[in-house]
Amino acid sequence: MRYSYHRVIVLVAVCLTSMLSACETPLKGPAFKEVPKPGVQGDKGIVYVFRTDEKSGYVGQKLLALDGKEILDLQDGGFTWLRLEPGSHELSAETRWSKRALFEEYRPPKVRIDVRAGESQYVHLYFGVNVKGQKTSVSIVGETVVPYTEPVVEYSHFMKVVDKERALKILENKLYQPIAQ
Numbered sequence: 001m002r003y004s005y006h007r008v009i010v011l012v013a014v015c016l017t018s019m020l021s022a023c024e025t026p027l028k029g030p031a032f033k034e035v036p037k038p039g040v041q042g043d044k045g046i047v048y049v050f051r052t053d054e055k056s057g058y059v060g061q062k063l064l065a066l067d068g069k070e071i072l073d074l075q076d077g078g079f080t081w082l083r084l085e086p087g088s089h090e091l092s093a094e095t096r097w098s099k100r101a102l103f104e105e106y107r108p109p110k111v112r113i114d115v116r117a118g119e120s121q122y123v124h125l126y127f128g129v130n131v132k133g134q135k136t137s138v139s140i141v142g143e144t145v146v147p148y149t150e151p152v153v154e155y156s157h158f159m160k161v162v163d164k165e166r167a168l169k170i171l172e173n174k175l176y177q178p179i180a181q
Contacts, residue, residue, distance in 0.1 A: 027075045029175040038081055045086060045115035048167065050079035050174050051093075051125040062093040062125065072179050074125065079174040084115045093125055093159060109159035122167030128156040 040046050049064060053076040064074040067090055072080055074093065092110035113121055132152045139146045 027077050027175050027177070029078070029177055032079060032171045032174050032176065035176045038083055040118050040120055041083075042118050043086075044083050045117055046120040047082045047084055047089075047091075047113060047115060047123060048079060048120065048171065049074065049082065049091060049123045049125060050167070050171055051076055051127075052170065053127045062095060062127075064125075065092045065094065066090070068092075072177060074177060076127070077173070077175055078177040079171055080177050080179055082179070086115050086117045088112055088114055091123055091159060093157075109157045111159040111161060113161055120164070122162050122164060122171075123159060124162045124167065124170065125159045126157060 038046050051062065051074050062074050063070045064072045064080075066082065066084075071082075074080065090110055090112050092108050094108045109125065111123060113123065115121065134149045135152050136147060136149050139148065
């Protein structure tokens with residue numbers, strides 16, 4: 001009986017670690033400077049979306065959505081562009097595993113952009129993970145009390161329109177992720 005509890009606990013720990021570490025395949029693709037840029041046509045606008053994380057690989061892929069429709073798993077270090085009709089559009093990003101299940105107050109980052117014909121805009125998606133310290137917890141395994149420490153983590157995120165000069169400095173090191181058509 002004791003052996004099966006141990007196996008279950010190990011299995012649960014492995015599953016949770018896999019989910020929370022959000023292992024992802026390394027981002028591949030051409031660098032920003034190597035990718036032919038979309039021409040700005042008179043009847044549409046271009047919106048570049050790029051992502052930076054404070055700790056790479058910690059948060060995993062983000063489901064980038066345009067006006068509520070998922071369009072791309074945007075990874076840390078990635079960027080894409082959208083050719084959009086003029087008007088108001090909403091961009092948002094959500095995790096595959098919803099933090100709403102863990103934190104009721106969690107709201108995915110989003111931004112409303114006003115696309116103008118013939119113009120380019122730049123949207124920065126950022127995720128921060130700040131370790132604030134350690135806390136001691138206990139777990140009961142069978143009849144044994146097992147103390148362990150775990151980090152106290154604070155998550156931060158934003159999605160905002162940034163100016164071209166700042167965006168181009170950040171985009172230099174980003175890799176292109178095309179949107180599946």
